[in-house]
Amino acid sequence: MSASITVVLVDDDALVRTGLRLILGGAPDIDVVGEAGDGRAGVDLVTELAPDVVLMDIRMPRLDGLAATAELLAREAPPKVIVLTTFDTDDMVVEALRIGANGFLLKSTHPERLVESVRAVAAGEPRLSPSVTQQLIAQVAGAPRPDQGGTEQRREHALARLDSLTDREREVALAIGQGWSNAQIAARLYMGVPTVKAHVSRVLDKLGAGNRTQIALLVHDAGLTGETPTDPT
Structure with a gap:
């Protein structure tokens, strides 16, 4: 055991x-x-x-x-x-x-x-x-969402960081922002779990994030929490 x-x-x-x-x-x-x-x-x-x-x-x-x-x-x-x-x-x-x-x-x-x-x-x-x-x-969060004004600078900074990702990595980042697990990402974006893990590692590295929660917060800052990830292929 x-x-x-x-x-x-x-x-x-x-x-x-x-x-x-x-x-x-x-x-x-x-x-x-x-x-x-x-x-x-x-x-x-x-x-x-x-x-x-x-x-x-x-x-x-x-x-x-x-x-x-x-x-x-x-x-x-x-x-x-x-x-x-x-x-x-x-x-x-x-x-x-x-x-x-x-x-x-x-x-x-x-x-x-x-x-x-x-x-x-x-x-x-x-x-x-x-x-x-x-x-x-x-x-x-104690602050208005990007679409409510007052956080435009943070939104632009978050979008610029997300622009460093490939299309597939961006979909994985959005999925993390939705709270999806690796298994859910694999099922919904038609990837194997090992592939998802590899993408997550690259997203963490490119965004300079310490963990998935920080990716989710970046997606939130970018105003993309309502955007549903889809298979880009």
């Missing part, structure tokens, strides 16, 4: 931590190895336990989840970090993704989705919820 995915929970609400532990504890391949009630304690615990994945709340005492995430991801061998959030976290969600968080989940996420997301992130595929990601980015 393969080793379990080790997880640390960081949230100042003990009830939330208990619920997460119960949900994840039911998965045979996931092992919750520790939990902390604030960001500073969380960072210290991650240093001690070196888990594969950290579920990180945003609003916490001593050190908030945003600062804790930045501190963890700046390390030489960082864990995967999934930000836990609610709709009232505003632009902190987007900032967490810009820092390089491997994804985020609403605290109301269905248990099966939570378990599947932890597995995906541990496997190196940051998880963006197709039904929630764009809604959060567009509605709570």
